[in-house]
Amino acid sequence: MTGAMPATVDGAVxxxxxxxxxxxxxxxxxxxxxLVMFSLYYLFPLYVMFTTSLKSMPEIRFGNIFxxxxxxxxxxxxxxxxxxxxxxxxxxxxxxxxxxxxxxxxSTIISIFxxxxxxxxxxxxxxxxxxxxxxILIFGSFIPYQVFLYPMVMITxxxxxxxxxxxxxxxxxxxxxxxxxxxxxxxFASLPQELFKAARVDGAxxxxxxxxxMLPMSLPIFVVALILxxxxxxxxxLFGVVFxxxxxxxxxxxxxxxxxxxxxxxxxxxNMAATVLTGLxxxxxxxxxxxxxxxxxxxxxxxx
Amino acid sequence: MAxxxxxxxxxxTVNRPSLLKRILFHNLPAKIAALPMMVTVLVVFVGCTxxxxxxxxxxxxxxxxxxxVGVEQYERLFSTSRWNxxxxxxxxxxVMSLVFTLVVGFILAVLIDQKIRFESAFRTIMLYPFALSFxxxxxxxxxxxxxxxxxxxxxxxxxWTDFTFDWIANPxxxxxxxxxxxxxxxxxxxxxxxxxxLRGVDEEIxxxxxxxxxxxxxxxxxxxxxxxxxxxxxxxxxxGSGIVRxxxxxxxxxxxxxxxxxxxxxxxxxxxxxSGGNIGQGLAAATMMLLxxxxxxxxxxxxxxxxxxxxx
Numbered sequence: 082m083t084g085a086m087p088a089t090v091d092g093a094v095x096x097x098x099x100x101x102x103x104x105x106x107x108x109x110x111x112x113x114x115x116l117v118m119f120s121l122y123y124l125f126p127l128y129v130m131f132t133t134s135l136k137s138m139p140e141i142r143f144g145n146i147f148x149x150x151x152x153x154x155x156x157x158x159x160x161x162x163x164x165x166x167x168x169x170x171x172x173x174x175x176x177x178x179x180x181x182x183x184x185x186x187x188s189t190i191i192s193i194f195x196x197x198x199x200x201x202x203x204x205x206x207x208x209x210x211x212x213x214x215x216x217i218l219i220f221g222s223f224i225p226y227q228v229f230l231y232p233m234v235m236i237t238x239x240x241x242x243x244x245x246x247x248x249x250x251x252x253x254x255x256x257x258x259x260x261x262x263x264x265x266x267x268x269f270a271s272l273p274q275e276l277f278k279a280a281r282v283d284g285a286x287x288x289x290x291x292x293x294x295m296l297p298m299s300l301p302i303f304v305v306a307l308i309l310x311x312x313x314x315x316x317x318x319l320f321g322v323v324f325x326x327x328x329x330x331x332x333x334x335x336x337x338x339x340x341x342x343x344x345x346x347x348x349x350x351x352n353m354a355a356t357v358l359t360g361l362x363x364x365x366x367x368x369x370x371x372x373x374x375x376x377x378x379x380x381x382x383x384x385x
Numbered sequence: 386m387a388x389x390x391x392x393x394x395x396x397x398t399v400n401r402p403s404l405l406k407r408i409l410f411h412n413l414p415a416k417i418a419a420l421p422m423m424v425t426v427l428v429v430f431v432g433c434t435x436x437x438x439x440x441x442x443x444x445x446x447x448x449x450x451x452x453x454v455g456v457e458q459y460e461r462l463f464s465t466s467r468w469n470x471x472x473x474x475x476x477x478x479x480v481m482s483l484v485f486t487l488v489v490g491f492i493l494a495v496l497i498d499q500k501i502r503f504e505s506a507f508r509t510i511m512l513y514p515f516a517l518s519f520x521x522x523x524x525x526x527x528x529x530x531x532x533x534x535x536x537x538x539x540x541x542x543x544x545w546t547d548f549t550f551d552w553i554a555n556p557x558x559x560x561x562x563x564x565x566x567x568x569x570x571x572x573x574x575x576x577x578x579x580x581x582x583l584r585g586v587d588e589e590i591x592x593x594x595x596x597x598x599x600x601x602x603x604x605x606x607x608x609x610x611x612x613x614x615x616x617x618x619x620x621x622x623x624x625g626s627g628i629v630r631x632x633x634x635x636x637x638x639x640x641x642x643x644x645x646x647x648x649x650x651x652x653x654x655x656x657x658x659x660s661g662g663n664i665g666q667g668l669a670a671a672t673m674m675l676l677x678x679x680x681x682x683x684x685x686x687x688x689x690x691x692x693x694x695x696x697x
Contacts (some may be wrong), residue, residue, distance in 0.1 A: 112496050119493060120510045123569065126525040127513075133528065144538040146529065198418045206415030214419070214426050221430030223626045223682055227654040227671040231440075231449065231664060232433035255425050262422065287414035316518030318633040323659065333520045337637055340524050353528060360521045367516035368509075375512065378574060379581050 134158060134354035141349050157350035161358055165351050167330075167338040174355055177335030181315055181362075183246055184331055188253035189310040193303065196258055200265025201291050205277050215262070222259030226319060237324060244326030252320045257313070261306050268302040269295060305377040308370050312363045332359045434675065441668035449664050458669035468670065471648045478560050478649075479628040482567050486624055487617070489568065490575025495605065497576070498583050508580075512573035519570065523637025526566035527553060553639055556646035563647060566638055571627070575620055582616030583609065618685060625681040629674055650674050 129146055135153040163173040203211055233252060237243040242251070272295070280290045321331035330338075336359045340352045367374050441458055445451035462468050493511060497504055514522060529535050532551040540548035552562035586609050594604040610617070632651035639647040650670055657667035 109501075112499055112501060116493075116496055116501070116507050119489075120507060123510050123514060123573070126522075126529060126569065129529055130525050141534060144534050144542045146535055146539045195421045199422045202415040202419045206412045206418075208412045208416055208419075211415075211419065214423055217426045217430055218422060220682070220686070221426065221434075223622070223678055224430070224434065225626070225630050225651065225671070225674040225678055227630075227651050228437050228675045229429055229433040230654070230671070231658050231668060232436045233429070235449070236428070236433075254421075255429055258422060258425055287412075287418065312516055316520075318518065318520050318636070319655075323655075333518050333633075336524065337520050340527075341637065341640060349528060349531075349534065352524065356521050356524045356528075360517050363516040363518065364513065367513055371509075374516065375508070375577055378512070378515065378577055 130353050130357050130360075134161075134350055134357050136350050138348060138350060155354075157348070157354040158358065160348075161339070161351045161355035165339045165348075165355060166343065167335040168327075168342055174332060174335055174339070174358055177330055177332040178358070180246070180325070180329050180335075181332040184249050184253070184321070184325070184329075185311060185314045188250045188257070188314050189307065191250065192254040192257040192261060192310055193306045195254060196261030196306065197265045197296070197299065197303075198291065199258070199262045200267075200269050201295055202287075203262070203266045204269040205290070205295075206287060215266070218259045219263060222256075226256065230319075230323060234323065243324065244329075246325065246329050248324040248326075249320055249329070249331075252324050253310075253314050253317070256320075257310055260309070264302055264306055264309075265299070268299060272298060304370070304373050308366055308374050308377045312366055312374075315362050437668050438672050438675075441665065441672045443665050445663075445665040445668070447662045447664070449668075451665055454665075458665045459673075461666065462669050462673070467645050467648055468650075468653055470645050471650045471653050472673075474560060474647060475628070475631065475649050478563055478567075478631070479625070481560075481564055482571075482628055483621065483624055485564070485568055486571055486575045487620060489572045490620070491579050493572065493576040494579035494583055497580060508573075508577070511576055514570045515574045517570070519633035520637045522566050522570045523634045523639075526562070526569070527638050530562055530565075554643055556643050559639055559643065559647045563634065563638060567631075567634060570634070571624070575624065578616055578620050579613070582613040585616075586612050618688065622681060622685050626678050629678050629681075 132148070132150055133141060133146070134157050135150040135155070137150075137152070137154070137156075140148075140151060161173060162175050162178075164171055165173045167174070167177065202208075203215055233255075234243060237248040237251070240248075242248045276294055276298075277290060280294050285293070315331075316333060317331065318333045318337070321334045325331060325334070336355050339355050340347075343352075370377075440449045440451075442453055442455060443449070443451035444454045444457065497507055501507070530537075530550065530553045532538065532554050535550075537548060537550040540550070552558035552565075590608060590612070591604065594608060599607075630651055631649050632655070635641060635647055635649050635652055641648040641652055650673065654667050654670045654674065657663045657670065659667075661667070
């Protein structure tokens with residue numbers, strides 16, 4: 082409510098916009114109660130995840146999902162990280178975490194670079210057919226992945242990389258291409274054409290203009306693309322489970338194995354600790370990037 | 386763009402003729418740079434789709450080398466109860482999910498748009514689930530809905546002895562369990578979209594409506610929502626194609642159970658291709674998924690690109 086109502090100064094200015102109101106109008110109370118109710122729905126799982134992961138099993142068996150842990154400790158976290166059983170092996174989530182890192186970093190870099198070049202070529206160096214390729218690319222992004230799954234398995238098998246990290250990286254690059262190319266294409270279209278023309282007149286070529294003019298100006302869109310890709314690839318399950326091979330399963334796959342194929346009595350605190358651990362990276366990206374994440378989501382979607 | 390009388394050719398930007406020519410004819414680096422995109426389009430998006438459709442008409446078992454058998458796989462598909470349960474589930478879940486996501490997303494966006502305090506806090510809380518994976522979402526809700534130790538057990542221990550919330554174990558209710566988790570994950574995203582749409586509506590329209598004495602709800606229904614048509618259509622297409630892909634959430638939350646009561650097509654495809662050893666069947670199911678997305682997409686593409694003078 083700060084500064085939005087200049088009219089409060091001595092009433093000298095004509096009232097504009099909504100009238101300043103006392104804070105506790107019935108309308109406000111209704112709005113806030115609905116918003117708070119929804120917020121509880123959104124926050125509850127986060128609360129449950131954290132509190133359960135800090136409890137001991139006897140305390141969990143006592144059966145109160147709302148209660149705070151009486152003696153919070155990180156034993157379950159340690160077990161989830163180092164010794165929980167994911168199917169056949171019992172090495173915890175740590176290998177999965179590193180696999181996810183090994184998948185996410187190169188996939189993100191390669192896909193963003195390719196998409197940036199694509200977007201740049203589509204806007205500044207149009208050639209016959211480029212728009213048709215682009216249209217198919219965007220249209221293709223809506224096709225369910227299941228349609229491509231088996232032929233992609235065959236392609237990666239032919240290339241001799243099925244069941245390796247390279248396969249997952251290629252798949253992420255391919256399926257990240259539509260949305261990222263769209264982002265970069267729209268961004269480059271919004272840059273002043275004069276810059277490009279001036280550089281052309283000065284004799285700069287394709288790559289020189291790209292690296293020396295376009296890239297330095299595209300920091301904002303790079304941040305958006307980074308956020309989209311890091312969270313998207315980190316959260317992927319399907320491509321990891323199909324293409325990575327048992328040794329290279331990303332964290333999401335290992336997490337699901339820990340929880341859903343566990344033998345014996347389930348250790349709910351370890352399960353929830355593992356869940357929190359898997360969610361930490363995207364949550365960190367989300368909370369650190371704030372507005373950029375929203376911008377990425379909106380830009381990626383509104384024009385999609 | 387504006388100061389030239391040159392005819393527009395092939396969508397090129399209008400420049401002095403020499404530059405136009407250079408852009409049109411000396412752009413080999415661009416073609417090389419766009420090679421990954423062209424390969425992706427031709428090999429993956431076009432090639433793989435055709436491959437999948439073609440082999441869905443064969444009797445491929447462990448390897449995709451079967452002989453052509455016409456629509457046999459499709460006949461078998463639609464006589465398999467698991468597939469029929471899958472599509473029924475998908476339609477039921479899809480309709481509910483689409484309606485609730487849009488309605489809840491819109492209501493939240495309208496409420497957030499009321500110049501309230503803590504706006505960014507509310508937005509942050511509503512959108513964070515979208516940052517999490519479906520696996521995490523599914524597992525958290527699986528724990529909350531655990532019949533003995535989750536919400537139901539807690540409420541019973543607190544005294545409501547006949548409190549029932551066993552949806553993930555109840556074949557009739559399991560879709561609602563999926564829905565609760567799915568909405569938790571996706572409504573924030575829809576809210577962000579809608580909020581962008583609402584903020585895109587000109588303030589003058591609101592003033593005019595207020596002067597004319599039109600009630601607020603009426604302004605929303607008759608003026609604002611029609612003006613947000615673009616955002617709404619986009620939201621429907623994105624949410625819709627997401628629903629068809631629904632997979633991770635089911636794997637994590639119910640793994641298709643109890644029994645086959647929460648199976649979905651994407652899971653059917655995966656199981657037949659990679660563990661059932663019946664590739665033809667999996668490909669036929671995948672082709673049906675493709676068809677369902679086309680049914681969502683084609684009217685949208687027509688509305689979006691068909692009406693205006695199409696450039697080919």
